[in-house]
Amino acid sequence: MRSRGATRDLILDAVTIVAVLLMLVPIIWVFLGSIKPEHDIMSGNPWPTRVTFDHYIAIWNKEGFLTALRNSLIVGLVVAVVTTFVAAPAAYSLSRFDYRGRNLFSLMILGTQTLPAVAILVPLVVIVRQLGLTNTLTALIFIHLALGLPIAVWMLKGYIDAIPRDLEEAAMVDGTGRFGALVRVVLPLIRPALVAVGTFAFVLSWGEFVIALAIVSKAEVRTLPLALQSLFDPYQFSWGQVMAGGVVIALPAVILFFIFRKQLVGGLLAGGVKG
């Protein structure tokens, strides 16, 4: 009986490996394309005959790529920090206090999670124009705040809900005020979650395309996704370079997500399925 179960597991494991590899073909293809010499790409060789970093060096030296990298980093980091600093007190407030308007506020904040960017793209573009903020990172940062904020508030609220009030009360009894209890009891306990939601906000901003496309037209304000699009010059483009650019964009997003996968997947499911 046991050996039959083991054989069954082995067969299903083999099927699983094939299925997952098939799902990842495009990802693997992007990566291989970025390290393949040009002649392997042109001859359609799936596996590189040798590994080259020429494409990475080429895009590194391309005008505008480093500027875009810098812009994406600035926008992403500011969005990550501000999202965390805005979400944490809001989550604490929604978790710990009972007050008039609480349900309305929480509905408003969480409701924006189901509002896709394209649904409000038109008014955002017009408002940004009227404020004279087209082609500024400021506008991009401000709009990108909305990407990760709802899920950040929702996830942090879940973490704070799980902290027994007794712990805070005890700290208050010991003579620290509520703020002291917040800083000394709650913050240390939710620190991993704070880093996770900040990271997630960064990842969302890092790969965001349509809003950047709509409010940025100048080369010096471009973010990485826009720069990758401009690498696709129809007259002389190289698949290898576009794939290398793709890896530069995808890799940080994938790595950061995987570091905090446990927190993020749980939070997203809770936010998505229950919310």
Added chain:
Amino acid sequence: MASHNAGSRAKRVGAIVPARFRKDHLLPYAMVSPAVAVTIAIAVIPLIYEVWLSLQDWYMLKRPQPIFGGLINYIAVSKDGALWAALGRTAIWTVGTVVVEIALALPLALLLNRNTAVARAGSALILIPWVTPFIVLGFGWRFLLDSDVGPIHQILELIGLAGGRSVLTDPAGALAAITFISGWKGAPFMVIALIAALKSIPDELYEAAEVDGAGAWAQFWHVTVPSIWNTVVIVGLILGILAFYSFDLAWIMTKGGPQDGTAIVGIQIYRAVFLDLRPAYAAAISVVMLLILFAASLAVLRLRRSN
């Protein structure tokens, strides 16, 4: 100030809303207000402004300043054949995306819902397409489908689904291909939701079904499917809303072409603002989309099973 009434405070520990948490009335508002302010600025005001904009007469080539136009844009929407064609494509795209998501995710979730090292590693790796930005996937798939150097193009050509030219050069082929890619990108989210749902099915249900003589297929149909049905509906709705508002993939891969073959409504909104310079008209399209979405969501939610 702290310790002289520690005893009475200790008694209140464990109350549902301890008095200390009720004491100052402004603190909770002060703490929540930055998040509320961001939400109002980036979601509430734009939504209200969108409705206002949709009632203006504002065609930037002819009229640089908006004036009140009443329902003029909505009348134009009702007569815009290209837009209704785009809505039709968006319906195919949305339903197609969700169908591909479920079709890919269900077998994967069943395979990955096992306690082996391979299944655990697979449940993590499967998330990569979902985390990877659209711009990377869009160009990756263009490469795969390229008629000169794309391996998937060669397979499609071999089995007769593509001629000498890439499917992306054919209006119907491009819509089908990009709809599939859209579903492939969203499938991992469905997979992790389904795994969570599968894990929560009690073993007793399967044991009872086995006692009743139900085979593997009957168990799947009478135990598994009803247990995960609501997850499929809710996650399908969330993914469907995202698909309904797609822009990135269709823009990155074909810019809405060839011959408008992939011009879904997200693309038409973008074109109305940036190519036709008619923001008020684009706002009217957006409002119509919100109304359709609202009605469709209510209909989809009726598919839930009540327990």
